[in-house]
Amino acid sequence: MNNRLLFFLLGTFVFINLKTVAQSWSVSSPNNKIRITVELKQPDKNLIYYVDYIENSTTDPVINASNLGVQRMDELFMNNFSFEGITNRSIDENYQNATGKKLSLRNHANEMTVSFKVNNKLLNVVFRAYDDGVAFRYIFPETSGAEYYVTGENTTFQLPTDGSAWIQEFATFQPVYERFFSNGTPLNQNIFTQSAFPALFKTSKFWLLLTEADLHDNFFGSHLDAYYGNGTFKVAVPNQDDGNGFVNFAKSSLPWIMPWRVIMIGKENRTIAESNLVSNLSTPSTIADISWIKPGLSAWSWWSNLDSPTDFAATKNFIDFTSTFKLPYFLVDLRWNQMGNGGNIDDIINYANTKNVKLWLWYNSGGPTNEFYNDHPRDLMHIKEIRRNEFQRIKNLGIKGVKIDFFQSDKQEVIKQYIDILKDAADYQLMVNFHGSIIPKGWERTYPNLVTSEAIKGAEAYLFDGDNYRPNAPVHHTILPFTRNAIGSMDYTPVIIGEGRGVVHYTTDVHEIALLNTFESGETHLVDRAQSYLGLPAIAQKMIQEFPTTWDETRMIDGFPGTHVVMARRKGQNWYISGINGLNTEKTISLNLSFIANGEYAKQSLKDGNTPRDIVPAETNTTIQTNFNSNELMKPFGGFLIVLKRKACQESYTINNSATDVMDTYKASDKITSSVKILSDRNVNYDAGKSIDLITGFEVQPGGTFSAKMGGCTE
Incomplete structure (x- = not known):
């Protein structure tokens, strides 16, 4: 009957023309709780x-x-679509x-x-x-050596209007x-200006974060248009004004794979803060x-003395501190x-080599569209041959990383x-930190030598925007784990101690030290003067010196953007737990x-003292048992930091x-009791002084390795 269905319903013949009915296709998450559906609508197709x-x-x-x-x-892929086929796979x-x-x-x-x-062209x-x-994501799957141009998208995110937004x-x-x-x-409410990714939203039932991932050199970085x-x-x-003359459309031959449009979803805000969705969506590592x-951790002299990089004596003193x-x-x-x-x-x-201190060097990204003419060295990073020669030179000198600044587009x-910088730096085993830069797009997975990037209003704002930054910084700190830091490493440059630099800050010194754990950054630059850190209590110094910058597990224990954050991170068997208070009232x-x-x-801990500059340190032994609880008081704009190091x-x-x-x-020293499965990729050893009890539920899966012996702590 040529695209018609015939139904006999209550004695009546009903004809339905499929050309007027929407077609739809869906895919669900592995736990079957989240489902995304695409529809081909009629009559506009x-x-x-x-x-x-x-x-x-x-x-x-x-x-x-x-x-x-x-x-x-050459084609507007916005309507007149016809369905061609569907494939599914699990990852x-x-x-x-x-x-x-x-x-x-x-x-x-x-x-x-x-x-x-659309008109015989595939999408x-x-x-x-x-x-x-x-x-x-969108893909043009056909093959052609010709150049094609994308000038925009029709992509929207339609949210309920009963929610709230944390957007930049x-x-x-x-x-x-x-x-x-x-x-x-x-x-x-109207937000007449354009907004940046990432954008966080709370609706009546869900937390959402919008961003993009797996951006390659065949496309531009996107953002969100004005909101009404x-x-x-x-x-x-x-x-168009961005980039000083570069065109604001993208070009590529075919096939053409464009970035992922990403929507993080959770019933609790911790889902957003803990998510690794941007990484999961991105191309696997290109570095074997x-x-x-x-x-x-890295020391950094510029914030405390802007002229120090031009001063050998000042830099030498800071290298002495780094070593000490x-x-x-x-x-x-x-x-x-x-x-x-x-x-x-x-x-x-x-x-630095005599002090066993490894160096990073700063560079201006350079190039004809870069207007930061007076900040040097510049024009060494935008031409491939010149860049690779410089990377070879500094690798031979023992340099371990480069901070590259002022991209501005x-x-x-x-x-x-x-991307070319990341590829070339990897060839010379150089780590990279981008400043004046775009937000993370998943490159930390694809090019893991990118260990952090800025794209944040960080501690340097105390110097250049102090009157505005100072009262807003505590709240700002509590928003970042749910927004900017949710999508990738963030070079905020934390830990201002006291006011020796002459910079007034409302956050307590414990709040500042707790940022080491609240924020995540593969390379973490300590922002303040050497004297500030050397004047800390011995326990605080030790905690900072030994603080990890990469993690085996991250948990958001408690928090709400704009009020407070309690973060727990694990490195090996040790746990690091921090709290920060964004409000000018005490919080328990x-x-x-x-x-x-x-x-x-x-257990090592730092708590707020009687004044914002007082630190109450403690070091003791503790036993963690099932349902272990403790109460932690944070002073106004205060915080706490706890380190739990498991005894061997x-x-x-x-x-x-x-x-x-x-x-x-x-x-x-006494006994081990186990009821877990040893998975196929594990090699597990139990060593006890008196007994090893393998009870119901214990299993070694094929491919797994398990051994047990008596000896315990005496060996």
């Missing part, structure tokens, strides 16, 4: 998508009907990162690729559903993502051996090529420069530490779930 959350037989909308489409110069892989909230990650999702044609839309969100105004010229996030702006209180956020291309990538404080790295910032007063940069490199030509936090393996720990030999172990099964070797 346009594409929409929507996202639902299904739990206990109840379906709640997360993203309402939103537009899909791409504007290519389940494990991989390692060099930095981030969690180094060992699982990428687990269901994927659906739906193919369409694929790929959808992925994860347990913590969804993503989609987009800087339309020289975007560097260094403005405050709004603090819960109602979604029924109707729930519609639209993807926008770079502004990442063992040379060694993130860590047992930090692995020191960053020599801008204008180091103009160093005088007793020596030059070569002399500093030689001196999201256009395709600059995106290509970022009840800590439930049931996720920490039972046992004996050495415990009296006993009870290993019964994933929270207690975190090691490969267990030693106990």
Whole structure:
């Protein structure tokens, strides 16, 4: 009957023309709670998508009907679509990162690729559903060596208007993502300016974060267009003024794979803060051996003395501090090529080598569109041959990393420069830190030598925007783990101590030290003067010196953007727990530490004292037991920091779930009791002084290795 269905219903013949009925296709997350659906609508034959959350037989909308489409110069892929086909696959892989909230990650999702044609030209839309969100991307799958141009997107995110937003105004010229996030702006209000990714939202039932991932050198960095209180956020291309003359469209041959449009989704805000969705969506590492990538703490003199990089004596003194404080790295910032007063940069490199201090060097990204003409060294990073020669030169000198600044653009030509720098730096085993830069796009997975980037209004704002920054900094700190730091490492440059630099700050000194744990950055630069850190209590000094910058696990224990954050991170068997208070009132936090393996720990802690500059340090032994709780008081704009270091030999172990099964070797003076599965990729050893009890539930899966012996702590 040629696209007609015939039904016999209650004695009546009913004809339904399929050409007037929408077609739809869906894919769900591995836990079947999140579902994204795409529809081919009639009569315009346009594409929409929507996202639902299904739990206990109840379906709640997360993203309402939103537009899909791409504007290519030779064709508008916005309507007149015809369906061509669909493929599905499951993704389940494990991989390692060099930095981030969690180094060992699982990428687990269901994927659906739906193919369409417009005027005989193909467009694929790929959808992925994860347990913590969804993503989609556009692909032109045909093959052609000709150049094609994308001038925009039809992509929208249709949110309910009963929610709130934490979003940052987009800087339309020289975007560097260094403005405050709004603090819960109602979604029924107009936001006339454009907004930057990432954008955080709270609706009546869900937390959402919008961003993009897996951006390659064949596209530009996107943001969100102006908002008019109707729930519609639209993807926008770079502004024409951005980039000083570069075009604001993208070009490529075919096939052409564009970035993921990412929607993190959770019923609790901790889902957003803990998510690794940007990394999971990004291209796997292009560096086979990442063992040379060694993130860590770094001293940094520029904030405390802006002229120090040009002053050999001042820099030498800071290298002495770096060595005394047992930090692995020191960053020599801008204008180091103009160093005088007793020596030059070569002399500093030689001196640092005698102190076993590894150096990072600053560079201006340079190039004809870069207007920061007076900040040197510049024009060494935008031409491949010159850049590679410089990387070879400094590698031979023992330099370990480069901080490259002043990109100021999201256009395709600059995106290509970022990626070329990362590729070339990897060839010379150099780590990279981007400043004056774009937000993370998943490059930390693809190019793991990128250990951090700025794209944040950080501690340097105390120097240049102090009157505005000072009263807003405490709230700003509590928003960042849910926004900017949720998508990748963030070089905020924390830990201002006292006011010796002459910089007044409302946060307590404990709040500042707690930022080491509240924020995540593979390379963390300590911002303040040497004297500030050397004047701290001995326990505080030791805690800072030994603080990790990469993590095996991250948990948001408690928090709300704009008020407070309590963060827990694990490195090996040790836990680091921090709290910061964004409000000018005291706040007591009840800590439930049931996720920490039972046992004996050495505990170090820092708490607020009577004044914002007082620190109350403590060091003791403690025993963590099931449902262990403690109360922590934070003073106004205050905080706390706790380090729990597990003792090497415990009296006993009870290993019964994933929270207690975190090691490969267990030693106990008395007994070990286990009821867990040893998975196929594990090699586990139990060593007890008196008994090893393998009870119901214990199993060694094929491929797994398990051994047990008696000896315990005596060996």
